[in-house]
Amino acid sequence: MVNRRQTMLALAALAAAPLGCTRRARDTNTVSFWAVGREGEVAADLIQDFLRERPEIHVEVQKLPWTAAHEKLLTAYAGETLPDLCSLGNTWIPEFVALDALAPLDTLAGASREVALDDYFPGILDSNRVAQTLYGIPWYIDTNVLYYRRDLLQQAGFDAPPVTWAEWERMLGAIKALVGRERYSVLLPLNEFWPLVTLSLQQPADLLRDDGRYGNFRSADFHRALEFYVSMFRRDWAPKMTNTQVSNVWDEFGRGMFSFYISGPWNIAEFKKRMPPQLRDAWMTAPMPGPNGPGSSTAGGASLVIFSNSKSRPATWALMEYLSRPAVQERFYELTGNMPPRRSTWQSSTLATSPYAKAYHTQLDRVRSPPKVPEWERIAQEMRLAAERVVQGVSSVDQACLALDRKTDEILEKRRWMMDKDRAT
Amino acid sequence: MRPQRAAWWFVAPALIVLGVFFFLPVLAALVMSLTDFDLYALDNFDNLRWIGFENYARLLREPLFWKALGNTLYFVAIGVPLSIGVSLGAALLVNSKVAKFRSLFRTVYFAPVVTTLVAVAVVWRYIFHTRYGFLNYSLVSIGLSPVDWMGDPRWAMPAIVILAVWKNFGYNMIILLAALQNIPEDLYEAARIDGASGWQQFRHVTLPGIGPVLLLVSILTMTGYFQLFAEPYVMTEGGPLQATYSVLYFMFEEGFKWWSLGRASAVAFLLFVLMFIVTVVQLRLGRERGGR
Numbered sequence: 105m106v107n108r109r110q111t112m113l114a115l116a117a118l119a120a121a122p123l124g125c126t127r128r129a130r131d132t133n134t135v136s137f138w139a140v141g142r143e144g145e146v147a148a149d150l151i152q153d154f155l156r157e158r159p160e161i162h163v164e165v166q167k168l169p170w171t172a173a174h175e176k177l178l179t180a181y182a183g184e185t186l187p188d189l190c191s192l193g194n195t196w197i198p199e200f201v202a203l204d205a206l207a208p209l210d211t212l213a214g215a216s217r218e219v220a221l222d223d224y225f226p227g228i229l230d231s232n233r234v235a236q237t238l239y240g241i242p243w244y245i246d247t248n249v250l251y252y253r254r255d256l257l258q259q260a261g262f263d264a265p266p267v268t269w270a271e272w273e274r275m276l277g278a279i280k281a282l283v284g285r286e287r288y289s290v291l292l293p294l295n296e297f298w299p300l301v302t303l304s305l306q307q308p309a310d311l312l313r314d315d316g317r318y319g320n321f322r323s324a325d326f327h328r329a330l331e332f333y334v335s336m337f338r339r340d341w342a343p344k345m346t347n348t349q350v351s352n353v354w355d356e357f358g359r360g361m362f363s364f365y366i367s368g369p370w371n372i373a374e375f376k377k378r379m380p381p382q383l384r385d386a387w388m389t390a391p392m393p394g395p396n397g398p399g400s401s402t403a404g405g406a407s408l409v410i411f412s413n414s415k416s417r418p419a420t421w422a423l424m425e426y427l428s429r430p431a432v433q434e435r436f437y438e439l440t441g442n443m444p445p446r447r448s449t450w451q452s453s454t455l456a457t458s459p460y461a462k463a464y465h466t467q468l469d470r471v472r473s474p475p476k477v478p479e480w481e482r483i484a485q486e487m488r489l490a491a492e493r494v495v496q497g498v499s500s501v502d503q504a505c506l507a508l509d510r511k512t513d514e515i516l517e518k519r520r521w522m523m524d525k526d527r528a529t
Numbered sequence: 530m531r532p533q534r535a536a537w538w539f540v541a542p543a544l545i546v547l548g549v550f551f552f553l554p555v556l557a558a559l560v561m562s563l564t565d566f567d568l569y570a571l572d573n574f575d576n577l578r579w580i581g582f583e584n585y586a587r588l589l590r591e592p593l594f595w596k597a598l599g600n601t602l603y604f605v606a607i608g609v610p611l612s613i614g615v616s617l618g619a620a621l622l623v624n625s626k627v628a629k630f631r632s633l634f635r636t637v638y639f640a641p642v643v644t645t646l647v648a649v650a651v652v653w654r655y656i657f658h659t660r661y662g663f664l665n666y667s668l669v670s671i672g673l674s675p676v677d678w679m680g681d682p683r684w685a686m687p688a689i690v691i692l693a694v695w696k697n698f699g700y701n702m703i704i705l706l707a708a709l710q711n712i713p714e715d716l717y718e719a720a721r722i723d724g725a726s727g728w729q730q731f732r733h734v735t736l737p738g739i740g741p742v743l744l745l746v747s748i749l750t751m752t753g754y755f756q757l758f759a760e761p762y763v764m765t766e767g768g769p770l771q772a773t774y775s776v777l778y779f780m781f782e783e784g785f786k787w788w789s790l791g792r793a794s795a796v797a798f799l800l801f802v803l804m805f806i807v808t809v810v811q812l813r814l815g816r817e818r819g820g821r
Binding site for chain 1: 565567568573578655658659765768769785786787
């Protein structure tokens with residue numbers, strides 16, 4: 105419930121808002137930089153060398169939490185108070201391109217000696233292009249791989265992690281037989297869309313058709329992915345649970361409530377910290393298994409972007425170049441554990457020797473972007489809901505695919521209208 | 530004439546603030562609800578389409594909206610009487626002559642109201658936990674089978690009701706307590722002399738005495754409970770299977786997650802109309818009872 109106190113606070117905040125907007129007139133050597141997430145805490149530290157190299161440039165760093173970043177950015181867009189530089193989740197790029205809020209970077213990157221585009225993992229770089237135009241320079245990657253319990257897999261009779269879905273199924277079945285009724289083989293949280301999205305991106309068919317005008321969820325390929333996802337619940341290999349219900353994913357992984365978990369690089373540090381000491385070597389990461397061999401995963405990550413209203417583009421680009429240097433990215437990895445998007449940074453000693461990072465290195469050659477439409481996140485949410493309906497036994501796979509397709513077409517109606525209008529003019 | 534003009538001058542500051550910060554935005558929202566204002570329109574007003582009542586028509590065709598409305602009504606129908614009942618019970622207990630440590634209990638019962646919901650939710654998530662939760666532990670120890678509170682679509686809403694009632698009953702308790710203390714002691718004395726039992730005293734002295742306050746409390750609680758949002762937001766994210774998805778949650782997601790501000794405004798007005806009707810009915814019922 106929204107109570108009266110909150111309403112009053114909101115009103116007070118509204119009244120105070122104009123005060124926050126007044127900022128001093130920006131000169132071309134001042135770069136405002138919004139860093140999202142934990143990266144914001146280390147950004148000020150990270151750019152010290154840059155400030156020494158370029159004393160004429162002044163950088164203002166602002167921290168934003170991930171949970172509020174999207175709303176803050178859109179509000180700033182509406183209020184014309186966007187910064188010069190920002191780290192943006194790369195699935196948000198199409199949305200801000202639709203708003204004409206991002207500066208194209210092809211010319212700058214083409215002429216740059218520091219940003220060598222062919223040094224980046226192609227799948228990750230591609231997630232920054234909308235209609236062949238480059239709008240972001242990858243800053244760090246966030247793809248999903250498989251975390252698994254090595255000891256339990258061994259007890260079930262397997263020495264290596266799965267490479268194909270068929271192998272994975274055999275392991276899931278064997279682990280379930282081993283751990284019994286109270287425990288499971290894999291955790292696929294019902295409130296997260298990433299596991300299902302990852303499995304569907306492993307299929308050749310695109311999730312949307314006709315240049316993102318309509319949904320493509322009636323395809324046999326998506327059927328197969330959804331069927332596989334749902335079968336893990338049907339066979340009782342995965343608990344019908346959300347992340348909030350599990351309460352503490354790391355503890356439960358340690359207790360062996362599940363042996364497989366799909367997650368991003370940030371979880372390496374968490375598992376290292378939170379697994380009980382006697383289980384320190386009992387877990388490992390592996391690239392995603394695919395339908396018929398090594399599978400692809402999502403091309404997630406954060407990118408550095410310049411907003412189109414920036415008055416200090418050369419200075420901003422200089423900072424972006426600095427942040428993209430392999431040496432700086434290595435330092436960034438040491439400070440945050442965020443994995444770099446450049447091949448040359450991966451040669452560095454710390455990354456090359458981390459056993460947990462290896463799976464990510466392999467996976468980065470096989471990543472695929474989700475559809476690049478501004479409506480993507482909403483569609484992904486609908487995918488999750490469709491899957492949940494099948495898992496809870498409310499609808500069949502066929503019904504869910506049909507309903508999802510219809511819903512997606514409805515969500516994309518405005519996009520179709522916009523595209524037709526653009527073509528007409 | 531003169532004093533009237535002076536009066537206008539006195540209320541003008543309040544009226545201006547209300548006009549600028551309340552009536553104007555409400556009017557703008559009404560206009561917005563007749564358009565398809567969204568991200569694309571934020572970029573360029575040429576991308577805005579005037580669609581009349583299409584937002585409303587689409588909402589009424591949208592199964593998720595009906596589901597959210599059904600959930601909200603379910604929450605109001607169970608939550609409001611339960612909440613007022615618990616508040617009244619607590620107020621009577623705290624007001625009772627035989628109770629000890631009355632001010633301590635008054636503070637304890639009021640504490641959940643001033644505690645941050647997010648912090649409370651962390652604790653309640655453990656209480657509702659299927660395996661380690663206190664609630665299921667108690668259920669099992671008295672021989673019942675455990676309930677998958679947050680995971681079973683049938684039990685998620687009752688769980689939210691329990692949390693909401695626990696969180697909010699203290700507020701109404703304080704108001705009702707004040708009303709109870711306003712009932713003159715001699716009325717009870719007279720009733721006792723006439724030989725009225727405890728129940729008769731409650732029915733014929735206490736209830737009529739707090740009648741108007743009870744009506745006020747029920748309207749305030751009802752309007753508050755119609756705006757169910759924060760509890761499912763922090764506990765279940767509207768799930769499982771959207772069993773705790775409320776109208777306000779629907780509006781929040783349309784507006785601030787997907788930026789379909791036109792549609793979100795339409796939801797707001799539908800909710801307003803609904804709450805208005807229910808309040809009018811409640812007031813009329815209250816007045817009829819008062820008139821009798």
